[in-house]
Amino acid sequence: MNWNELLRLPTTLLVILAGVILLLALAQLLAARQHAHNRRHLAATAHSLLLVVFLLVAALLGGMAMSLRGYRFLSEEQPVVQIDAHILSPQRWALTLTWPDGANRKLMLAGDDFQVDAFVLKWKLPAMLAGLPPLYRLDRLSGRYDDASQEATAARTVIDFSQAGAGDLVDLKNQVPRWFPEVDTVFGSAAFLPLVDGGHYNVSLMRTGALVARPDEATAQRIGQPLGG
Known part of the structure; x- marks a missing residue:
């Protein structure tokens, strides 16, 4: 396995993981809206905080994936x-x-x-x-x-x-x-x-x-x- 393949593997995994976390963030958004509709303000606040955390983690993983992708591109030769x-x-x-x-x-x-x-x-x-x-x-x-x-x-x-x-x-x-x-x-x-x-x-x-x-x-x-x- 060459360096490009080694770098491509974690890039793909990071993108997949970021996608999974975005789905979890969506679930938190739906849950927060449901609790807010039912006037369960404490639960809605907790899910909103989890939503923010998941979005930040997804953004971090996405940024890491793009960085690794950039290093892979920089290592390739024509x-x-x-x-x-x-x-x-x-x-x-x-x-x-x-x-x-x-x-x-x-x-x-x-x-x-x-x-x-x-x-x-x-x-x-x-x-x-x-x-x-x-x-x-x-x-x-x-x-x-x-x-x-x-x-x-x-x-x-x-x-x-x-x-x-x-x-x-x-x-x-x-x-x-x-x-x-x-x-x-x-x-x-x-x-x-x-x-x-x-x-x-x-x-x-x-x-x-x-x-x-x-x-x-x-x-x-x-x-x-x-x-x-």
């Missing part, structure tokens, strides 16, 4: 691209990019690491908790050198993914912000990892708008090997 790497020569790589729809692209990259950059459009909290995911547009894939001095002088590889037209949401938000009242912010996000021969990487976007890159288990073990290992 696949962006898979990257497979094969070494051609020292610091020269052949990469295969596979998109969620199954399309793929092959390219060459220079460096020790790959870096993926994207523009992210993030919604305000009410829209995000309601389940509206952040929007993204891949901007570029580039090579990165571990040595900063080499980064300044060595050949660089930059692959441009920016193909947005005049209707791009990022540009529209910047140009006409009042059209997008529920947009919280537009920002850049990037993720990079070391390249290893035969490496397989998954790049995804979190609900917070953060771009993350993760190697599979075998790749992670190879990344963790000491030099010469």
